[in-house]
Amino acid sequence: MTSKNLDFGTFAQDVMIGLSANPKTLPSKYFYDAKGDKLFQKIMALPEYYLTRKEFEIFENQYEAILEPILNLGQSFNLVELGAGDGLKTKILLKYLNQQDADFEYFPVDFSGSVLQELKESLATGFPKLKVTSVEDTYRGALKKRAWENGKPNLILFLGSNLGNFSREEAYDILDHLRIGANHNDFVLIGIDLKKNPQIILDAYHDPAGVTRDFNLNLLDRINRELNGDIDLDSFIHWPSYDPVSGECRSHLVSLKDQTINLKALDQSFYFEAFEPIFTEISKKYSLSEIEIFAERGGFVTIENFTDSEQYFADVLWQR
Numbered sequence: 001m002t003s004k005n006l007d008f009g010t011f012a013q014d015v016m017i018g019l020s021a022n023p024k025t026l027p028s029k030y031f032y033d034a035k036g037d038k039l040f041q042k043i044m045a046l047p048e049y050y051l052t053r054k055e056f057e058i059f060e061n062q063y064e065a066i067l068e069p070i071l072n073l074g075q076s077f078n079l080v081e082l083g084a085g086d087g088l089k090t091k092i093l094l095k096y097l098n099q100q101d102a103d104f105e106y107f108p109v110d111f112s113g114s115v116l117q118e119l120k121e122s123l124a125t126g127f128p129k130l131k132v133t134s135v136e137d138t139y140r141g142a143l144k145k146r147a148w149e150n151g152k153p154n155l156i157l158f159l160g161s162n163l164g165n166f167s168r169e170e171a172y173d174i175l176d177h178l179r180i181g182a183n184h185n186d187f188v189l190i191g192i193d194l195k196k197n198p199q200i201i202l203d204a205y206h207d208p209a210g211v212t213r214d215f216n217l218n219l220l221d222r223i224n225r226e227l228n229g230d231i232d233l234d235s236f237i238h239w240p241s242y243d244p245v246s247g248e249c250r251s252h253l254v255s256l257k258d259q260t261i262n263l264k265a266l267d268q269s270f271y272f273e274a275f276e277p278i279f280t281e282i283s284k285k286y287s288l289s290e291i292e293i294f295a296e297r298g299g300f301v302t303i304e305n306f307t308d309s310e311q312y313f314a315d316v317l318w319q320r
């Protein structure tokens with residue numbers, strides 16, 4: 001079986017399971033095909049989507065302090081990045097590490113092969129001497145296999161509020177994988193979106209330009225393209241909501257009418273009642289005190305919490 005067939009199998013299987021469930025659901029990791037990657041790039045540039053800008057601000061202003069603990073070890077190390085994306089923020093760190101003549105290897109991990117390919121190409125231009133080994137895998141898969149294991153200390157980056165795309169229980173599971181995947185004394189830097197005025201959060205997932213709507217609807221478009229579906233995208237509406245108690249921003253696609261969709265590649269049909277939702281994504285926000293509990297339960301010691309000037313976002317540096 002080729003890897004393409006394998007991917008097809010996984011996507012098809014997850015769509016089958018998700019659309020057969022009650023309530024219906026589709027995993028958010030499938031947002032990120034070539035079209036979804038481009039839409040996410042557009043989201044990151046939206047005025048309402050403050051997350052990327054705020055984390056960028058933290059990196060631009062505090063890169064020396066962020067890297068001080070790993071550089072103080074005075075030895076060769078691995079820089080591992082879970083969910084590397086376009087690596088824009090990481091390039092700030094890479095630039096400083098180069099200036100410091102640091103001896104390290106960069107291991108970007110991403111579920112999207114196309115994203116890794118683009119990142120590798122841009123690094124070859126901007127950082128021609130950098131040792132890069134890309135890892136195409138899920139976070140948990142990569143943390144289990146540890147392609148970077150070479151006896152050197154690790155600084156593991158998990159930026160961009162990617163942890164927020166998991167429920168609290170799943171996040172604990174990822175942290176367990178992180179603890180097991182990290183060696184004693186390794187560092188972990190996690191980017192987390194903080195609880196704040198609920199309107200600011202909701203606006204970030206409901207932009208008037210409709211880019212986030214298109215990003216969400218791309219799940220259905222992808223089903224049409226890859227599973228030969230006949231879904232009318234105009235018959236679904238993008239519906240995000242934010243609960244300030246749980247800190248969960250949840251995105252749904254709501255069917256605007258009674259309808260049956262057919263997925264020819266699976267030889268399956270799925271019925272939707274009018275206004276029946278498909279749950280597509282969780283983007284969870286935390287307070288700094290909740291993050292501290294996370295660190296303790298996860299078996300990490302907090303070295304420092306780096307935040308932006310408005311305390312919208314935090315990059316927390318932990319040590320195992």
Ligand code: AVI
Nearest residue numbers: 043160161162165212282283
């Ligand atoms: C990748 N992830 C952290 C983004 C988020 O904010 O949850 C994905 C996203 N979904 C809608 N807008 C952005």
